[in-house]
Every structure is written in C-alpha cells, then in structure tokens.
Amino acid sequence: MALQELNFSFKPEKNFTSFAPEWFHSGVVGSGDMEVLMEHKKQDGKVTVKVVTPVTGFDQVWEKVLAKFVAETKIGNLHMEINDNNATPFIVHMRLKQALFEAKGDVES
C-alpha cells in the first residue's frame, strides 16, 4: 500500500514545557498500531510532526488529534515522527500521551 507523508506544525500553549530528553522512542509499527520518535528540538516552542501513514483522507483528523495532544500536554520544543499502521485517532492520542508519560521523568520545567 502506498504510504503518504503528512507534516504539521503547532504553536505551543503559552505556559508550555520544553521536551527535555534528547530523544525518546515508543512502539513497534510492525506488530503494533504505531511507533513514535520524540526529539528535543529548539524551535521557539513549536511542535512539529511528520506522519507516515497508509490511510488517506484523514489529514484533518490527524491535525485535530495532534492539536489536542499539544494543547492538553502543554508540551513544546518537540519534533515527532509517527509511523502509523492503521491506528484509530484515539489510539494515536493515547499512545502519544503514554509515550510522553514514559519520557516525562526527564521533562524540565
């Protein structure tokens, strides 16, 4: 199946927290529903995301899910690469939050 690449950029919440670890990886795309690589990136607080997915026609839903993640977690200075294997919008949302929880020990305030 042809993969498509989507790119997004979000402004952080005003009181955002920078993603501190150099990088954090979670999930296995082959046997799971998605994987995500989170990297610290100094970019004026912005959160940038590259999504590689086999599902077409859901660009707007991706944008909403990611925007909600950024708003709820108040995270900033983060670049994410998501390799999607048919995860539902909610699963994406939950996996991102779970990944951030796991990485969080190192989050600086």
Add this chain to the structure above:
Amino acid sequence: MEGNRKRWDTLKRDRMERIREAIPLVKMGKIVEASNAVKLLETVIKPYDKVTIEGDNQKQADFLADCLCKVDREQVHHLHMVQSAISLPSHLDVFEKKIASKVDFSYAGSQATRLAQFVKEGKIEMGAIHTYLELFGRYFIDLTPRVALTVAVSADKEGNLYTGFNTEDTPVVIEATKFKQGIVIAQVNEIVDKVPRVDIPGDWVDFVIQAPQPFYVEPLFTRDPANITDSQVLRAMMVIKGIYAEYGIQSLNHGVGFDTAAIELLLPTYGEELGLKGKICKYFSLNPHPTLIPAIESGWVESIHSFGGESGMADYVAARSDVFFIGPDDSLRSNRTYCQAAGHYGIDLFIGGTLQIDKFGNSSTATASRIAGFGGAPNMGCDPRGRRHSTEAWLKCGREDGVQRSLIGDLPRGRRLVVQLQETFREKMAPGFVDKLDAWKLAETAGLAIPPVMIYGDDLTHIVTEEGIAYLHKCSSLEERMAAIRAVAGFTEVGLEEKPEETTELRRKGIVRTPEDLGIDLSRANRSLLAAKNVRDLVEWSGGLYHPPAKFRSW
C-alpha cells in the same frame, strides 16, 4: 341450529389426518429413518403452513433444514417461516426454491447480506423483525407454528428428548406448536434406551429422526483475550469505576463482544484493587462466557442463568453448580425464553457494543446492505416499564433522571441502566457516531416499515467512549443530550460539532465525565491489566475444565 353444526376440533382432526398419512414411514415408536425424512416432511407439511425450523442462536436443526429444501414444491409451497434465527444457507435456500415465501424472525447473523438481497429481489415477503421474546410471544398469539422442526441431543423411542447443555429455544417452540394441535419433529444426534434427563416429555413429540451428523453448534460467545485492545481496557476501567462502582450494580447482562470481555477480565485485577468484590457483578443473565472464568474463580459471581451453552464450557459449568443452573444429570439447563424474561425484568444494567450511534443517541447494528435482526438485546437494552421491584442501583438511576419529575411528579420510580460502549472510530476508520443511521437506508432499500433500531435514545442512559462517559439520563432536554453525546464522540462528524464551553458545563454538572474526572490513569490502560491474556490463560484459570474449540487453540 347453524351454530351447533360448526366443528370446533378441525385443527385436531387435521393433525390426526396428517399423522395417519405418515404412519407407514414410522419404523418403531416415534422413530423415522433419516432416509425417509424428506418424505415425512412432504407428508405432514401442507401449503401455506406456518413452519418453524429450530435455528437457535447456537444449535441448529441443520439436517431438517436441509431436508425441507429437498421436498417436492408441487406438494409443499408458500410456507410461512416463523423462526428465531436465519443462520444457515439452507434457511434461505428454501425461499430460492419457492418452497417458502414469507418470514417472521429475530436474528440473521451470517445470512444477513443474502437476506437483504432476497427481500430486495422479492424472493421473500418480510413479515417483521422481532426480538426473541417478541417472536416467542407471537407464537402464542398469531404466529403459532403448524409444524415445528426441532433439535435435541438424544431421544428415546417414546420421543422423550434430552436437549442438554444447549436447550435454548426448544421448550417454547415445542409448547407453542404442540398445544395448538401442531406437529413436532425432532432431529437428534442419537437414539438411546433412556435419556439422561427429560427436557421435553415424549407425548409432546410426534416424530424423531436420528440425523446422519450431530447438529451444528456455533461458538458465538468465545472472545480470545489476545485480541482485546488497550482502548477496550480503558473503556472497561471507566465502566467499572464510573458506572458499576458508582451505582453498585449487582445484577446485569453483558452483550457479546471484546468490550464486555475486557470488563469481565478486569474484575479480578482492577475491580479487586478498587475493593469492589462482593459489591458489584454478583448476578448475571448470560451465556457461559469463557472470559468470565477468572471472575468466577476469584469468587465474584453468585449466580448465572444462561440463554444457551457455549462450546467447550460444559465440563467447567457442570463443576460449578453453585453458580450455574444444572440438571440432575449434571449438565447445564439453558433456556432462552426464561433467560430473556430474567434479563428484561430481573437485572439492573445492560451493557453492550454497537456499530452506530446517531446524534440523538439511537443506536443500530444495521448497515445498508445487511438485515441482521435484533436477537435479544433490545429486551435487555431498554427500561422495562412494567418493573415494580426496587434495588439501590435502579432507584439511584431514577433519582438522577432529568425528566421523570416532569412526567410523574415527585413519586419515586427507578430506572434500568442501559449502557452502550463505543469506540469513536472502529476498524477501517468506520465512525461510531453518525449524523443519520444506516438503518434508514436499509429500511428504504429493503422496504421495511421502520428503520431497525437496536436501542432507542430514550432508553439509553450511558454512552462510554475513550473520551468519557455521558450520563444521558441526567439530561433534561434533547438539546442537552445531544451536547453530551457530542462531548464523547471524539473526532467523528458528530464529535467535531462539540462546543468546548458546553462540554465544560456538562462536566461541571456531572453529565459528562472524562477518564481524568473519574481519576483514571491513562498510562495504566493497557493489556497488562487483563486477568487472562489469551485462551490458554483461561484454560489454566479453569483448572483444565474449559476445553476451547480447535480454532481458539494456538498452542
């Protein structure tokens, strides 16, 4: 006088005439050879008869169904089939062959697509789609079968039947037929000198045929824990904490599906952790779900009455007679009619999954190209308006009702909890919330009188999605209900209409609660909380008494 000449026993005389014609086919007692089965059906079934083929949810009178397709349609035609399930190809072949012409039924399962085609092509005249209790009720009113083609495990030569583990619909089908002077034919797996227990007395049965093959049973209620997702675990946590614990739910029915299997497997772990053992989930009307084994073994469950059996569960169930209803022969006595009645009146909560919920809260499993029917869910997924006993859970739900006072004043009245579990997007990104149900399209293409709705919005009290729980019964208007539905509908077309300020207000009122509001830690929502992670774990929990069918054995 004219009145005195009217005969009042025409049905009986007709019945005796049909039986007399069939006598040459009888080998001994009531036994007819399988090779004479088609001939027997041609002899005792007349054109325009109402005929029921025992096509239960699970066990099937498959041999008799095949035989009915082979009768000479010059002799037997225009039959009106009145059966609970259309689940085998032969159940529809009989229409293709123009032996039957009309159907009244409850559930279609794997034949749902073909049934819709037949209706569209005019091969079938559709009576109505019923719930089980509704169809069984009409067996005693205006849909009484003239001939019943039924099925049992064994029979003796007097016709006493042993239905064993899967009794299901047999008693109601036979009682309705026999006592209105109809004819009862049973296919059995074997003919024995003495049946292990008499489920149907021999004088209610006219003919017995030993089928060449044992009847088909479908393992419909087995859910492999290996396929439960993290999102189902999260919803199960929300249900246990936000509904079962909140209301103290003691008596309930679980629909079939992975969502409810997840709840069952979380009782001994998450439920235990919340200190809920002995406070919730004590009484079930439920088939013997293998995924309930860990909760039973951990001492959660006091009693389970079952609609039918489940493949592989016979030995386990037999060894737990404190919990299940067991005959003097040590096997389960299931009974769909009684269990549906129990599920309608006896329980405080029904919970199940669905395919689509519309913006008003009506839910349906119908798609535009399938007539799947209802089965029994609507009889449990509704508020039984005739209920008169009270329990704490029922009273609390009634107290919270947002419109009750405007209808009956200050008189206390309880309410059944009817809960729908829904993933906002399911496989292949099919949305769980829609503007308009596909049931409307189906009603149009298949010419149905009304769109088939599984649970009407005014019966629904709670929707549970990953986004949160909507306590719909607390709402005081349709507008408020629609806002509560939008708040939990995620990124679907319905959910995208959500207004944050409305949701904030609904959360303040306790009409919507998110996992966070419920104090549920999202990071714990994963499969490690399941008491059994695969079928093999279930076998271990059962102490080796559960024998899963081959297709569920991966080791």
